[in-house]
Amino acid sequence: MTPHQQAFMDAYLSTLSAADRSAIPQRVAEHFCADEANANECARLIAAGIKRASCSLLAGYEQANEPLPRVGRLCLVLNWAQQPICIVRLTEVSICPFEAVDAAFAAAEGEGDGSLGWWRDAHVAFFTAFAADVGVSFCEQSELVLEYFEKVYPL
16 A cells, blocks of 8 residues: 555544454455546445445456455555545455346446446456456356445545
8 A cells, every 4th residue: 555545544444443453354455447437436436335346256366366355354445546535344245156146236336327237238348358368268157256345434
């Protein structure tokens, strides 16, 4: 984290008890999506409390040998310029085949028109390109890591 990002995180952490701080399993700072317009829109939707979920391709974690997100993880949400926007806490993590993602999850993602159809179209394109970039294939049975979160700072 940059000093400015760390100061933003520290401002939130100072509101927690020592026990609550020590119970946080992971802390990350990241933007959502792979391009400026979508990263900034996702940051706006998260800050507004509209976007309460996100997903990623499980194979991406496996290819990068990266640990899966854990419930309780704090994420400092950044815009494309890497400026802190808000902090969210992960409340639920599950693994699900792409084809089994339901309308409730699509709505919780809060993007587009909120429909499952919109979600599927946008994510087929995204995951197809992402999978190619990391050297795996994407299909309807590909497993996703589904994450639900709540905005904790600022309230």
